Amino acid sequence: MAKKSMRLALLASATALGASSALFAADAPPAPELMSGASARMLSETCAGCHGTDGASVGPAAPSIGGMNGEYFVEVMKGFKNDEIYGTIMNRIAKGYSDEEIALMGTFFAGQKFVAAKQEFDEGMVKDGQKHHDKYCEKCHAEGGKVLEEEEYYILAGQWTPYLRNALSDFKEERREMPKKMKKQLDKLLEKEGDKGLDALWAYYASQQ
Numbered sequence: 001m002a003k004k005s006m007r008l009a010l011l012a013s014a015t016a017l018g019a020s021s022a023l024f025a026a027d028a029p030p031a032p033e034l035m036s037g038a039s040a041r042m043l044s045e046t047c048a049g050c051h052g053t054d055g056a057s058v059g060p061a062a063p064s065i066g067g068m069n070g071e072y073f074v075e076v077m078k079g080f081k082n083d084e085i086y087g088t089i090m091n092r093i094a095k096g097y098s099d100e101e102i103a104l105m106g107t108f109f110a111g112q113k114f115v116a117a118k119q120e121f122d123e124g125m126v127k128d129g130q131k132h133h134d135k136y137c138e139k140c141h142a143e144g145g146k147v148l149e150e151e152e153y154y155i156l157a158g159q160w161t162p163y164l165r166n167a168l169s170d171f172k173e174e175r176r177e178m179p180k181k182m183k184k185q186l187d188k189l190l191e192k193e194g195d196k197g198l199d200a201l202w203a204y205y206a207s208q209q
Contacts (some may be wrong), residue, residue: 040108056115060162067114068154073106086175116158120184121206122142122199129204138183157208163200165200 047065052058055066065073079085080094080173081102097105133144137156145156156164171178171186178186189197 002079031115033062038101038104040104044098044108045104047105052115054112054115055109055114057117057160060117060119060160061161061166063159064115064117064155065109066112066204068106068109070106070110073109074102077102077106077149114155114158114194116209117206118209119161121161121208122201123203123207125200125203126207128197129200129202129207132193132201133204136189137201140181143209146208156205159205161202161206166203168198 047055050057050059050062051065052062055064055183057064058069072161073137074086077094078099080087080090081097083091085091094102113128130144133141137145146158150158170176171182
């Protein structure tokens with residue numbers, strides 16, 4: 001149970017699926033009705049308004065979910081559906097899908113390519129950001145925070161910086177439960193590097209385009 005709670009809490013590190021905070025709550029699509037017999041492709045298209053075609057987000061408030069581990073997708077969506085994970089709109093949206101439909105979407109997005117966001121970043125901070133990642137984050141978010149099919153932690157490298165900032169804010173403001181390991185490493189980073197250390201991390205992740 002503790003391991004499950006940790007996984008559910010981690011959206012991003014990532015990670016979570018839902019757009020954090022109020023950046024796009026006003027433009028959120030209505031919760032979809034159950035679509036009996038819908039294909040995985042059809043179901044995925046209901047996510048495109050926020051997460052982009054095939055899960056390649058084109059807006060800074062929503063994460064890209066193409067290439068996401070299918071089992072993790074299902075776990076997170078069920079977490080939203082059962083109100084076990086905080087979200088501004090995803091809880092309402094997830095309730096519109098059956099478990100079977102969620103499983104179909106998980107399989108679909110797992111089969112798509114992750115597309116890194118094309119965004120600006122401070123090139124002068126990338127080197128420090130990589131060092132901070134290697135020291136504080138690499139143990140869980142391996143290979144520089146890239147997607148790994150066998151891993152349950154979500155993608156950091158190439159995600160929109162505003163989304164990552166807001167997701168971390170949800171943890172810091174206790175809208176989501178922060179895993180103990182994550183809190184320990186974050187506290188170390190902030191104590192030694194301050195907010196500038198986080199800015200360097202964001203630059204490093206954004207540089208991986």
